[in-house]
Amino acid sequence: MDAGAPKFRRRKADRPAEIVSAALAVFAEKGFAAAKLDDIARRAGVSKGAVYLYFETKEDVFRAVVGQAIAPNVAIVKAMAAAHPGPLADLLRGVSAHVARIVSMTPLGGVLKMVVGEAGNFPEIARVWHDELVSQALGAMAVAIEAAQARGEVKPGDSRIYALQLIAPLLVAVLHRETFEPVGATPFDLQAVMAQHIDTLLCGLLMEGART
């Protein structure tokens, strides 16, 4: 042991973010109940006691992790909600590529898995995710689709279901990755899935005259 090396640093400002980041990794791997606070603390490079300087309870840490994953995505929702005048095809292509990229490069998939798995035990978290993310995103897409229907661009049909059809393959591909790739499943390429899906769907969605 180097006697001169300090046992720890005092870095109050950075700790919460480091703990949340470590917790995300552990929660995503183990789920809420099976995640040990000692593991989270060790991965964050602090003792368990330090975690309790910044968070009240384990649930509190979980809330912070799940909540943090919403914020950057509300922006996307807003971008989608922004009344897009042009042809729906452009909007869908743009949005889907963007979302696919986000989901590929962030741990959002792991958070999604956690929310699905723990929704029963944490209704409050399920509610936040639904109200601030799921409901918003579905609603915004539905509005855009209804506008396109009003313009005579899109066939009649339930706009909320159209929105579901649009996003579903991406979500399933992500859950497939999180759930089955670790046990040897052949991966889906998210970009490829969305590209092919938009092409197929547009063909069935647009009125004959509106095909690009």
Next chain:
Amino acid sequence: MDAGAPKFRRRKADRPAEIVSAALAVFAEKGFAAAKLDDIARRAGVSKGAVYLYFETKEDVFRAVVGQAIAPNVAIVKAMAAAHPGPLADLLRGVSAHVARIVSMTPLGGVLKMVVGEAGNFPEIARVWHDELVSQALGAMAVAIEAAQARGEVKPGDSRIYALQLIAPLLVAVLHRETFEPVGATPFDLQAVMAQHIDTLLCGLLMEGART
């Protein structure tokens, strides 16, 4: 208390099924870790000790629950795999309606939620689900789609992704039901989702000449 009433019945043959059924309900509600064996036993109308007469461990009970949900569905997979000569549209409509009905009326959705949530902690279960259900179903659909492509009935494209596109809205609708309906989300009607989805998708999937 009725002194004449027996404290319990000896019904060795029926117990395992009753315990698995009770366990399904508790696991689906709480997840694996948060489910208490005392709760499962109480719901099954027996003591905890009785559970251990029929199952080695809690994991064993979980395996039984998840495995049981596969068996009836492998039949569906086989039915789909059975070389269907006719137009793809008929096959898809039939299969999707069937699957939607099954998922509506059985606790398969709850099991799906459990598998997603606990896959990290039980790779073996994730593997069984993947190898016996997910991989089989995707493969069978892909084969049917490739056959239709060879007949010149379906447009070129990745058949495995086509299969994913086909089933994804149903899965997402089910997870939406399991995860967000308890906190006030507007439900999706599974039959309606599949009906509209197949209509939309077929339009983008089929060659111009093959439209029914």
Next chain:
DNA sequence: GCGAAATAACTGACTGATCAGTTATTAATA
């Protein structure tokens, strides 16, 4: 500048509750 005193970030051993799994005992049935 330069120790010494004050502050507070941080540690890690401890505690109390929970719960999977065990076992000594009871009671239903053949």
Next chain:
DNA sequence: TATTAATAACTGATCAGTCAGTTATTTCGC
């Protein structure tokens, strides 16, 4: 009465949360 399904009280391991003490850092007197 013999057999064994079933019970209920028990045990031991685990882990969230606590707290008395330790150490890095800041501040102040000189």
